[in-house]
Amino acid sequence: MKWHGLFLVAVILFLHSSVGEAQVKALLIDCGSNSSTHVDGRKWIGDTSPIENFTLSYPGIVASVAVVDGEPAYGSLYQTARFFDAPSTYNISVFPRTYFVRLHFFPFSFESFNANESAFDVSANGLKLLSAFNVPGEISWKNTKNSSNYSSLVKEYFVNVSSNQLAIIFVPKLGSFAFVNAIEIVSVIDQLFVDSVSKVGGNGLKANLNLDDWGMETMFRLNVGVPAVESSEDQDMWRKWESDEGYMFSVNAATTLSNTSSISYSNNGSFVAPLLVYETARTMTNNEVLEKHFNMSWKFDVDPNFDYLIRLHFCELIYDKPNQRLFKIYINNKTAAENYDVFVRAGGMNKAYHEDYVDSISQQTNTLWVQLGPDLLTSSSTTDALLNGMEIFKLSRNGNLAHATDRITIDQGGSTASPPKSKILWVIIGSGILSVIILSLVGAFIFCLYIRKKKAAVPAKETPPGWLPLSLHGAMGSTTNAQAYKSPSCVNGSLANRTGRRFTIAEIRSATNNFDDSLVIGTGGFGKVYKGETEEGTPVAIKRANPQSEQGLAEFETEIEMLSKLRHRHLVSMIGYCDEQNEMILVYEYMANGTLRSHLFGSVLPPLTWKQRLEACIGAARGLHYLHTGVERCIIHRDVKTTNILLDENFVAKMSDFGLSKTGPGLDHTHVSTAVKGSFGYLDPEYFRRQQLTQKSDVYSFGVVLFEVVCARSVINPTLPKDQINLAEWAIRWQRQHSLETIMDPHLEGSYSLESFKKFGEIAEKCLADEGKNRPTMGEVLWHLEYTLQLHEAYTENLSIESLSKSEVRFADMAISLPLVKEGEEASPDISRSN
Template sequence: MITNNHIFPSLISLVLLLNAIHAVNTGPNALVLNCGSSNSVKDADGRTWDPDAKYLSVGGNSTTAKAETQDPSLPSDVPYMSARIFLSETTYQFPLQNSTSRTLLRLHFYPSSYPNLNISNSYFSVVAGGVTLLNNFSASLAAEALSQAYFIKEYYMPPSEFTILNVTLKPSDKQPQSFAFLNGIEVISTPTLFDEDPILAGSAGNDFDTSVTIPIDTSSMETMFRLNVGGQYIAPVNDSGGLMRSWYDDSLYIYGAGQGVALQANTTINYKGLPSYMAPIDVYGSYRSMGAFVDVNRISNLTWIFQVDPNFMYLLRFHWCDSEMTKTNQRVFDVFINNKTAASEVDLFAWTQSTATPTKKDYVVQINNNKTNNNTEAQLWVALHPTDKTKAEFSDVLLNGLEIFKLSDKSKSNLAGPNPTISDMMKKYQEAQLAPKAFETNNPNKSNSSTSFSVIITGAAGGAAAIGVAAAIFLFTFTRQKRNPNGDAVSTWLPISWNSNSTTIKSSPSGRSQGGTTSISTDAACNCRYFNLSEIKNATKNFDESNVIGVGGFGKVYKGVIDGDTKVAIKRSNPSSEQGVNEFQTEIEMLSRLRHRHLVSLIGFCEDNGEMILVYDYMGQGTLREHLYKGNKITLSWKQRLEICIGAARGLHYLHTGAKYTIIHRDVKTTNILLDDKWVAKVSDFGLSKTGPNMNQGHVSTVVKGSFGYLDPEYFRRQQLTEKSDVYSFGVVLFEVLCARMTP
């Protein structure tokens, strides 16, 4: 979850950012191509995407197509709404202005429906510079497995003696009517990002002079994870060096209850000797440490778990910047990768000889398949542990950023992994959280190449079983990835493009919609349907009481029918309700831009003749609360309860990480988790939600709103709202589901 502040760039930073974007688009070492487009067009960030046709080699059979639907989660229609369709093997030829440096290659996929094509038939391979990037790849399966509309694959190709990079797409011979497709391509000549060979984990610890290093000059790489540890999502336009990289929240991958604390640097960060393109300053300005509980820290680790493809080597880049320590031997810790010592006695001040100085260090590890089974996935563990060998002043660890790259195999010609499946991912995550590996305590008698570390789970013994169930549900859901374990797709929750242009809703001082200055964005208004009052009355038989299916703080909810046979739920504001035009506005602003399988969908709204009415998809099975207690509708099985909780957690986490800014629901409870006809859970009722870039203290100071029994006590006491308040409320929901008892 996002726990740190969103930092606005200063005017100077903004100028530099615009210059960087301009350099990426117009510089001689970058190509940004909109596949299937005949003209140069700009995306929502102002980047110019050029046509791709002139880079196609002679031969091959390709055509252009337009996507038939535009998913609301797309950040821009460019490059995703146009595509090039490949019906036979076809090659792009991209000129390399600087073949002595690595080339960053991004492939954009939007597996939507295209005219006269069945996207489920699309299986294909992609080969770049002689390296197989994708093999028998299904973008449709990848998107379905991660419940997302679009994704990006990112690769670093090694320096080449050639001045042309060939990228070949070939439809599968095994699949009838197969075709390949591509929506966008970026080809960027990078600066020297990988300036030294990485250290093999387990080879020498902190003795860098004798460590074994692995040459990677000729290795191709795929970006698997790029995390802003302890910080928020960093969008491509805010990346450094004009490389347009995305940096994601790390809390999705933290193991167990030891989340540590996410903090912001309390001093100015300067790059000093490190090139600024290594990572944006926001990465070095936020970090995660273990916190102030010394006794707990000494026997614990701060641990992250990643699902990866077996039988590959992985390069892990650690970004560090200690903005607190002012002398040596204050904070010293060990770094473990898959139970092997990557570095021991890491003292960042001793490394840099100054405070607030960014540095990075690369390590590599081989991930093999588990010989006891045929799993197509493996686990990569990263753990930091305070060491007591040096008698350091503090017992703590620190990490600012982490990048993980898959290295091409021993033949240097393959990076492809298998297609992901939903069932495989669920099984692996349940195994990881319910039956984690047992790691041994540090044993000085063991060799350094296999030094073990302990994973300590702390907490009250009482209620451990219930908390374990809750944690399993929550952690499984929250461990969705930027790349899926096979490297086939990016995060389910991708940034949403927000538009500040607005249109006016008239409202009265009383909060009724008649004559004030409250407004919603034009983007929100365009993304949902406007109903006049006569349409609403016709749908509800003039608000017939027999059609009432619920009553909430906003008003009554009616079952209705629109467009002849489409069932909808119609929420009508009560003039005497405490929830007025602000809640009405918030609901429209939120749901018009949010589209997720586990969020209730807003169809439209009515603001007519003093009425404030919202129209949603009809949820045939009602609320979760209605099914938990004896005498209420259908009693849920344990499997149904688990699936409902997983779905609700997915929706909630999407709110916390999927948008440009954190969205805090503020009213998570069993009556606000709705179930459709297929028992799919959907989070609803966003009238009290809070969002925005103004969380400059890591929280929003606001009056307390919500439902007693579900309220976070810290929020209630301090009136400081964070996404953790939603997590607390969801925890109450989990216990309610587990025990079938109402909150007091």
């Protein structure tokens, strides 16, 4: 009978293979059932009825439950299980090749067996899969880590079978039991994995995986850009692709893309990933809530002391030429790839492609980071990155894939612990906040559609092609668009009075050497900023809008509106504009010393002195104070950060970049209700929670700037230990311990007044108060900063006086020790001792 079974399996496999490799072979076992059942469109065979292609060494106990809640896809499959109070082996007749082995667990109690007390080992053909495994503990840990709602668990393994037998062994721990609800064995296409893989940080070196001898465990399989892809939608391998949202360090770090048209495979077949994975992506483009050069980051909790295979899935959905999107790939804070161009690697646009990397996790860590960010040293048209999907596999070590699960159920005190109630509470609160934000975004989207439809109703002859000339923007003059066409001279006169000189496109091209990329001094959602020189020899900064960026247009229009009515010594001035040939170009005064941030860290520029840092903060505070109080209706900057504080040739600080600025509330209101915008790390948490913008939101961001000035490090650094990632949170803890000097920039050592330094820390702490009502106004911040500078100057003046006094004392001592010599006489060498 056994040989008959082997023959039957061989015939079935042969018939399947004759159809083609894309037709996957599978054996689906419904454990504890005496009949077949159809679940997710496939037939599962019960293991209690006689079956010729597998045997069970010890039957254990057949268990069942009447109803399964929360698992609609596998509900009927999870109503039965086998419980083992002694070792038992599923001996399965297979064809020699590689398989995905999936073990399905849905914990329920049956008679005297309590699933919470289960603990067991599992192995397959000598490869250890699980050790001291506790299913409820693992599910609880996953829910806590990812804010999910798992009630079942599927463990997937990549197992190579060199014989005609696959033996899956369940061994319960002493005094406990093992159980399994279903076993799924899916034949793997030979080309799914290759042995030679790029080594992270290896400068092009390859690692040989020897997959024929090793095994792998699927740790994570993600569809990047939502939604999840269900196993029934991956009909080649029946893999489930989770949404990546729960693993992102910040969901706001990126936005989603989608494209369902004409995607085809490059080096992939459908067995690598379904097209649904490549139809969605995350990219950094058009991101308003985040600093433009911040990486997209995913964080994973993994088992220490193993090697990991990281597979990244790409498909360029936007650009149809090479060198338009170049980025870097980082894994575990090491460079995996530079100048990565998906279009070039995949061989075109809408081509599905994947890349594999391997890296080791040491015994001292259990975290794996994957980060993608722009390559700022390239000449690509956008500072952006893109990812469509991701898989992470753990590689076996010495025939072992198991890791004890005590990390799941044991807290730091050593006692058994379920997810802390405080964490659950925060999950609920976070979900509520997320719901509010999503509803707001949906409302904003509907409003935008309504506005677009209204604009579309205007006859085409009234709308010029490309950009509207600046003279037609209501912000630049008091006339309407219709009036502008009828009386351009009137509009241009008004425009000139408000924005200065009107440059021709020829003058702009001459000033920038025809927009030479070597003159680019900044980039953003709007486009690029060039250093230029007018015909008179005046250096200027020239901001050229990118017509392809809708976000850039909105910010550009806002900046025009703001700068047309603002003039202050500590605000960057707009010199003029150009609106020829469908261009939108603004010309600003050139700030020779660049951004404040570039003088704090991340460049080779010499560090600023304590006095220079104080003066820069005071200059920025004066600019913000003017915005809040110096105009008819206050203006909230909304993007205060060190990259938007520029320094001129004399290191005078000026606020710049008013693209996100917002007119403040009227006299009868306390706030402006608006969607959250700003830069990650500087964002006012109260504004983020309530979507209520006030002047105190700028104060909070400025407080982060003050700590950045002291510590000279980025406000968000995911490569640091968890308690140091966020600068504001880290610095405020040290400040409250009156030990801020412990984490200050070492370049300041010995060059500052301790009294002024402490006063500076107190100001920053007040700015970061949780509630806006407890924060000072910018006027109060400015007053305290000026007082801090006075303390420092008094300190340095006292040092100078003390130094001068010591010099005078030394001179007087010298005068006393010298002899008096009459004119014409010479002093005796020993005269000082003659007395």
